[in-house]
Amino acid sequence: MSREIAHTAAQPIRRFRVAGQMGTGGDASGGAASAAAHAKAADTAAASMGADGGESALTVVFASTAYDLATLGAELAARGVDGVIGASTGRVIGANGFEAGGMSGFHLPAGRFATADTLLEDVAGIGLPELRARVHQVRSELDKGPGGSFEHRFALLLVDAESRCEERLAAVLGMELNGVPLIGGSAGDLYFNPLGHPPGSTRLLYHGGAKRGAAILCLVATTSPVAAYCHNHYVPSDKKLVITEADPARRLVREIDGRSALAVYAAACGFRKPPRESCDFAPFPLMIRIGGHYYARGMQRIYPDGALEFACALEPGLVVALAKPGDMIASLDGLFATMRRQIGAPELVIGADCAARTAFMERQGLTKGIESRLCDHAVTGFSSLGEQFNTMHANNSFTCLGIASAS
Numbered sequence: 001m002s003r004e005i006a007h008t009a010a011q012p013i014r015r016f017r018v019a020g021q022m023g024t025g026g027d028a029s030g031g032a033a034s035a036a037a038h039a040k041a042a043d044t045a046a047a048s049m050g051a052d053g054g055e056s057a058l059t060v061v062f063a064s065t066a067y068d069l070a071t072l073g074a075e076l077a078a079r080g081v082d083g084v085i086g087a088s089t090g091r092v093i094g095a096n097g098f099e100a101g102g103m104s105g106f107h108l109p110a111g112r113f114a115t116a117d118t119l120l121e122d123v124a125g126i127g128l129p130e131l132r133a134r135v136h137q138v139r140s141e142l143d144k145g146p147g148g149s150f151e152h153r154f155a156l157l158l159v160d161a162e163s164r165c166e167e168r169l170a171a172v173l174g175m176e177l178n179g180v181p182l183i184g185g186s187a188g189d190l191y192f193n194p195l196g197h198p199p200g201s202t203r204l205l206y207h208g209g210a211k212r213g214a215a216i217l218c219l220v221a222t223t224s225p226v227a228a229y230c231h232n233h234y235v236p237s238d239k240k241l242v243i244t245e246a247d248p249a250r251r252l253v254r255e256i257d258g259r260s261a262l263a264v265y266a267a268a269c270g271f272r273k274p275p276r277e278s279c280d281f282a283p284f285p286l287m288i289r290i291g292g293h294y295y296a297r298g299m300q301r302i303y304p305d306g307a308l309e310f311a312c313a314l315e316p317g318l319v320v321a322l323a324k325p326g327d328m329i330a331s332l333d334g335l336f337a338t339m340r341r342q343i344g345a346p347e348l349v350i351g352a353d354c355a356a357r358t359a360f361m362e363r364q365g366l367t368k369g370i371e372s373r374l375c376d377h378a379v380t381g382f383s384s385l386g387e388q389f390n391t392m393h394a395n396n397s398f399t400c401l402g403i404a405s406a407s
Contacts, residue, residue, distance in 0.1 A: 020101015097371030114147025157184030
């Protein structure tokens with residue numbers, strides 16, 4: 001579905017934030033958001049479009065899992081906020097940094113932006129020809145409207161993390177986009193709330209409807225320069241390990257160096273006894289080298305038999321490096337310095353920050369320092385269960401796209 005509305009004036013990108021309601025049936029208390037909370041969230045999103053009547057080419061929302069996405073979508077539509085896509089998450093990122101409750105989002109103004117999107121239902125079962133056809137479809141829709149003359153493009157991908165097909169999905173879509181930068185994230189709350197995220201939960205919002213087992217691909221054309229990055233603060237160590245038994249389809253690793261995966265991984269990290277919680281391994285993800293760059297592969301679940309479930313698939317025979325954490329704040333400063341050199345001070349940064357990174361910074365007392373950097377650079381996004389960057393499914397990363405100011 002495409003949206004192009006011609007305007008002559010350069011409208012600003014408009015961000016919005018809704019705080020969680022502590023202890024009143026709202027999301028920050030851990031309970032379901034009330035009907036009033038859904039209405040308030042929709043009111044805020046609608047009001048943020050501005051009194052000047054500027055229309056949105058695309059509205060993106062990131063909502064805590066306490067919100068019912070079907071109800072939220074209906075409330076937004078009732079207020080004239082259409083063309084909405086969104087994702088549920090354990091932490092939203094907005095004007096106040098990370099929040100366990102509430103909602104954040106943004107409107108991309110028509111005139112500076114044009115979009116075409118498609119819903120990939122039952123995404124795990126979609127074949128390669130269909131995925132390629134969908135990319136060609138959104139490209140054709142965008143080219144036929146005003147956005148066809150816009151100089152810059154990017155793609156935004158939102159995926160239900162339960163689908164577990166992001167490796168193949170990113171590879172196919174990224175290749176078909178042929179140089180158009182793609183960023184995205186996997187939606188859900190499994191990392192922060194494993195027992196409160198029942199099967200069947202909807203994790204995506206698409207044009208007023210809540211969706212499960214799906215993905216949303218949105219192609220955006222804009223008059224503003226953009227720059228995309230897949231960032232992490234880890235440094236590969238000299239310690240190398242070999243994946244010797246694995247089930248890539250389930251993202252399970254059973255053996256490393258021919259022995260129990262848990263025992264070998266724990267010893268490599270320096271633990272005297274294997275930890276019981278996956279978050280204890282967050283400072284030490286495994287790293288793979290692709291195209292001269294190292295990408296992290298974090299572990300998200302420990303099984304009683306010593307098998308480990310990673311957030312990305314690892315193949316038998318793969319050689320990986322054990323990571324050690326660098327300076328998280330200094331490395332983020334470096335990322336934003338690079339962004340400013342490329343596009344100037346960003347008007348908006350769309351960010352997918354891995355939930356494992358979010359949990360690590362919370363445990364290490366780094367959250368306030370990280371939040372100040374995100375707020376200074378207008379980051380809006382969510383804590384993701386995996387990130388997509390061009391042709392790759394990553395994790396333990398901050399994957400983002402900066403959009404330059406119209407001025």
